[in-house]
Amino acid sequence: MAGRPARRSEAAAAARPPQPGTALRQRLAELRGPTTTPHPLDARALAALAANPGCRRRALLDGAGVDKLALAQALGSPGSFGQSQFAHQRGNTFEARTKADGGEALMRLLYERLRDGSPAPEPGTTAVPDLAAFGPQGRTARTALALREATEAKGWALLDHPMVSLDIAGSPAFLEPDAVVVHPDGSWTVVEIKSFPMVDGSADAAKVGAAARQAAVYALALERVAAQAHARVRHEVLLVCPKDFSNLPTAELVDVRKQLAVTRRQLTRLTRIEEIAAALPEDLTFDLRLTDDGRTVTRPVDELMAAVETVDAAYAPECLSACELAVHCRARCRAAGGVESLGRGVRGELGGLTTVEAVLAAALGEAGGEGEAEGVHGTDSLAPTTGDPAVDALRRAAALRAEALGAVQTPSKEAEEAVKAVEAVCR
Ligand code: SF4
Structure with missing residues (x-):
């Protein structure tokens, strides 16, 4: 029994997680709102966080203990996430x-x-x-x-x-x-x-x-x-x-x-919270400013939305089954024409083409390298012409689609078909 207090303190030391410094604790409290209790992280949330280590938005919100479900609801984008x-x-x-x-x-x-x-x-x-x-x-x-x-x-x-x-x-x-x-x-x-x-x-x-x-x-x-x-x-x-x-x-x-x-491996890839927080405006907060009964959000949606958009996200369709903010992030990604909403595989294949608009322009030969517009006019142009494999593949796909439809069409009609072909892939 004599060794028990020593053992207790040893166990406490073993169990004690590294504590964030006072300045960081203060910053995290300001981010979630000074009177807001930190939302606990569970293993399910951690596993999801580890699955998308490139998302600074999620890392910061989770690190600050922000209730993402309440935030999504306040933004008007609640997801059907979690158990009934x-x-x-x-x-x-x-x-x-x-x-x-x-x-x-x-x-x-x-x-x-x-x-x-x-x-x-x-x-x-x-x-x-x-x-x-x-x-x-x-x-x-x-x-x-x-x-x-x-x-x-x-x-x-x-x-x-x-x-x-x-x-x-x-x-x-x-x-x-x-x-x-x-x-x-x-x-x-x-x-x-x-x-x-x-x-x-x-x-x-x-x-x-x-x-x-x-x-x-x-x-x-x-x-x-x-x-x-x-x-x-x-x-x-x-x-x-x-x-x-x-x-x-x-x-x-x-x-x-x-x-x-x-x-x-993924957890070691997470950018440290201090680093993310340091790059953000000092007055940034995700505080919902709830009424005293904790039921009504008084913070204007526009303000809240601007605060969320300040932090970079890395949306992927997998977010829909893993993160409470998925509906919001998907809507923003689509509105910006980001190809991330098409999935990580497609995003990777498209290389430097980061928006749907850029993809369509490249397919039509309006952008993305030399060999202007030839890609949609016939088999002569099926050989790579730009040196960018993504652009060449898009032009070949557009040309093949136009040919498959067998259209002896005017160039503008062909172009229309090509656009439809690429859009069909992208949507
Ligand atoms: S839904 Fe948004 S915040 Fe959540 S992990 Fe995906 S991109 Fe990040």
Whole structure:
């Protein structure tokens, strides 16, 4: 017992995320609004952030703890993002059922899937430490201590909703996995409980992929604590889902090594929040200026829109399933004629042509290199003429389309067809 306070402070130090400096904290508070409580980041949001590391807008808003859903609503562009209330409740009920009786069913599922020679977790012998503490920092420190003690005890332990932290672009994010299991050999397994069904051992690939990315974020956050506790985080996470549309839990181990590597790499590519903030006007804020009851936004939409547009975005169609601001960003991208709204693949193929207008002009030979307008007048011009592969490909496509339509048309008609052809691709 004499060593306990020292151990507590060690665990607290291990759990403590790098804190942003006072100046940065102050700046982030001003950005979200001085009286606004920071919106917490969850692993789902972090996985999405890691999937689009080039988006400074999202990095800054997330770093400042801005509620992006409320912001999107205030901008008049709410997306259909997130779970319905019903799905949320169903998920909570299933999770509670899975963890009932000290997590007996959960531990049995893990043991059955492991088959690695570990001793079976006998009913009633799994430790379930109390993780209650004040505030996210307190809960993170309490979790680190519980993980360390459970590892040293060399038995099975189930940590229900532990809290871990991760440094995101210089700002700490607190994360809450569904559960973490400590094995007798000192290794740790992340448990992810989802409400989508697993039929005959397999589930919707897209949903499993999203769950794996989320679990990888938890595993990444746990690695720092594990290093201090001389433990290791297993690279297989336990995905628990309802079995065949029933309420009974079933589970599979999912290897998240790839997701871990990608998330680790992407998070290091995020521009540091200080750097983004330093390049912005000092009086910039995303404060919605809510009324006292917190229900009505009083900030004019134009002002809010201008504030959002001050920060560069990197829109891609994938944003629609990952970010609350997607409808707004898509509308702005389309209004500016940006080819990003066509997808990253098309954007990459088009090289230096960044707007739909530039693409159409290049296809018609009005811009984009030598060989003016020949590209739409016949097969003679199907050979590359400009040295820019994107422009040549567009002109060939436009010419082929015009020819395929078999039109012995006037040049202006052909040009019209070419425009339609390119527009068909672009829209
Ligand atoms: S929707 Fe907008 S803010 Fe969100 S990630 Fe995409 S571009 Fe960035």
